[in-house]
Amino acid sequence: MAALLRQLGYEVEVISGELSPIVPEEIARSFDLACVSVLSNTAPHGYVLARELSKLGLPVAMGGYQFAHQGVEPHCFATTEEALGFAPYVVRGEGYAALPALLEAFAGQRPFDEVGGLSYRWDDGTICHNPPAALLGRDEICGLPPADWTAIRRVEAIRIAAVHGMHGCPRSCTWCAVWPRDGRRNRNNTAAAFVDELEAVLATGEYLHLFFSADNFPVYTNWALEVCQEMVARGLQTTWTCQAEVGAARNHELLDAMYAAGCRRWCLGLESINPASLKDSNKRQTAETMEQCVRTLHDWGIQVHGMFIVGLPHDTPETVRATVDWAKRVGVDTCQFLCLADLPGSLDYEAGVREQSFRPFEGAYEPLNWLFLNGHYARLANDAMDLERVQNSYRESMGSFYSFHRSLGPIFSVNRAAMRAARERGQSWWRSVREGWLYDTFVAALRLRGWSGSLNWLRGPLNRLYMRRLTADGPEAVALDQQMLATLPTKWLQTFEEVYAERLKAGTPRIIRPAEGAFLPSPWPPRPLVLSTAEVASPTMVETR
Template sequence: MRKIVFIEPNPPDFHIFSRMPLPRLGTVLLGTRLRQSGYEVKSYVESVGELDLKDVLSADLVCISTITSTSSRSYEIAKLVRKAGIPVAMGGPHVTYLPEEALQYADYVLRGEADDVIVDFIKALETGKGLDKIAGLSYYKDGAIKHNSTAPFCKDLDTLPAPDFSVISGMETENIRKLTIAPIMTSRGCPYDCSFCSVTGMFGQKYRFRSKERVIEELENHRKYGGDWVFFYDDNFCAHKKRTKELLSTMIEKRLTPNWTAQVRVEIAKDQELLDLMKKSKCHTVYIGLESINPQTLKLYNKQQSVEDITNCIRTLHKNGIRIHGMFVFGSDQDTTDTIAETVRFAKKNDLESVQFLILTPLPGTKCYRDLEGEGRIISKDWSLYDAHHVVFEPKLMSYYELQTETMRATKEFYSLWQIARRAARFDLFNVGIKTYGHSLTKKWIKNNQYFVEYTRALTSAGKRIELAAKKTAEDVKEKFRQIELAGGVPGQSAGSPYNR
């Protein structure tokens, strides 16, 4: 077994970050480790470039990474690959929580973090021995599913290799400049355990950090390729304020100050020294899970922050010249249509640069999923709809249709032509660009998803559940793979296939 192909499927629909392809680091790190161990590795990230099916089907093993919203497409790809006689391994949050489902389509599932087991897993496949010793592995043995013991979290993140992005098709060494925004991980884990978030189950509730030296080394490598944008990939970049300050101070000292963005929590606003260093080191925008301005909803989400914290954070960050991308989640058992309308007014009044108004989505592995599943309120398990833009559960204080359409209306209002004109009047060209993009994207999304809006209307009118025909996903997959039918053996597919370009 020499050639291994990784695939990171595209989400089923476009979203606010669709024009900024950013590969998830999991497959890149695993591919880097295998390449360093002597294997031929290629990774296809569909947000970066299309699959070359002929190349994929020349692999000895295909590994597919999936989140919930990409799992339907992942399963379709897995079926086609296995039909050609090639084994498939799957990993990622969705299959970590639902390995039995994944094993209907894949030969192996690697649950949780696979960094410390991936090489041993490949060697076990090569020798046909030792699969029972691979921590975190689920597979069929003697006709029954076997789940090996859970893989421990990687304790020392400095043992992970620096990600080699040239493993990604389209980002080979000569094209590495295509990575306009470099994802750099400095930590894993999160202790907050929000009710709708699957991070803690995947990466644990204890923070683990990379050393400052390793992070600086990656920043230096990125600069060599002319990169001037960095996204710190952590779930909470400022989790350990003292450590973050030391890193930012070193970046300033070494003049390693690309424009950078990161996910943070509202608590950063209480530390002026940290804010000064963020601004001086060229922090451009922070992404904050503000989630709600309804205190009861914040409690239900286990967010551990108040509306006052949110308001103070926005005011303080703006005072320090730091832009904010605010993320709100609608649909808790305490939310009404008034909550949504008030949130839009709040976002506009507080001059947020950009927002995502998301619909509560019960991702497998979360408390939200367990609660709604236990109450029989999940109305669809078409995973392609689990992108936080579609209603997939029965709301308590709103109808399906109200939650869907009011969330869409909120986004339209925030990114309205009037809001664009207001920014233009201030000569705020950055925000004019952001809001123009948001306006265009919102119109396109609504047009493409009108079928789903009508579905929620029918649900509401009927007063009961109606099984959603998964035509969108099924027809899309059928069309995508129309030219690459595997029944007669693959390598004879049409030269016109988009996967051959």
């Protein structure tokens, strides 16, 4: 987004809360517009920031995966309408066409009601949701400028560089918000453009590792193959991790190409070994194909980070335990077990799962419930598992996988599969031993981090209170809610109380929603900035973490 806006003539700076402090007064002084991008669990932080910037007189537009929804039923707009209490503009869905169009609207070159995907408040309090913008086609995506990392404030503090190159995913997992927002069509950058971007990123700093943040990198086999071949042809010396689905490991030509290009780790969507849960989540895999995939990746010397979900509709404590045992048996190197979440925009969410999710905070503090949408907190029960069981299964799974002795174990070993893979590639015996030793040492380091991270999570005051809150009711629940609120910044609480009071005073607003199936064409290409004054318009993009 920053690169596109810079190309159009705007001055843009990206401020990430992970890299540098976010100082509202400084932002309000230095910029003409703030775009606050949030994930669901960072939404409360983003709301507070948006409100603060608005009070300082800066126009604010919010966006990000929290506003991924495409549906037009009233509940689909809940997150957007909530955000409009804190910021006057929200861009729903993809921003490539919407944000430049919004800037044109600010400049008086386009009516606001022609900005696809924009939600905004009129002066009389009416909330207007424009129809969504049609997604850009692949040609248009390929015509976007490469990501401009120089736009990031304190880019030198980034240790793991994430490069995307892919928009959406052709699969349709029911909990996922990626494909509902970014579509299921192939809208990948060309392989050459993707590798250009890699080169540009690598030129901006010293990174420990590259992360291909495409949500399912090898799903378009030919494209992934081309990317890897291009990396090898250009002699890029780097190692990287990707996110991938199980079925992709069947293509051995692709695995060869990925290893040759530096791929050393797959974050693999394993989810569960429970066949009913897999089937109902639209996951086309079985415990057998998953095991085969893990073994194949190990044969290639590629590490496996298993991504599992606890509390899928057919899960029981026993199936979750069986999944953990399976992960240990087949040798998954590192893993994450996360509780099923009601991600806005996902099929589950749009089917009404939000109504069933556990949201302890009410009234003014209702938006703070988003804090618990990062997979560490039980939010959804199922027929066999109440919330406490889901939370306990999450805790036990992580505790069992990341026990101290399992974490420390690999330090004293040499990974045979990695050694064998190195030998088969023609490496000397000593170099192969070194490969095997490095493999296991790296796994041990990551597992120790997982072990300490799990323990620290359990010690967190908010987390401990949340776990107790799952089974509390009556006065005990009220007291725990108060204690949870007391762990949060006072400024946050004041902001939520203020917005709530304003809402009550204003009463129920008139809301204009688009009709089912309505779309606004994406105004493409966007118009370059036309300066009407001597001053250059300067948006800033703030990512709250």
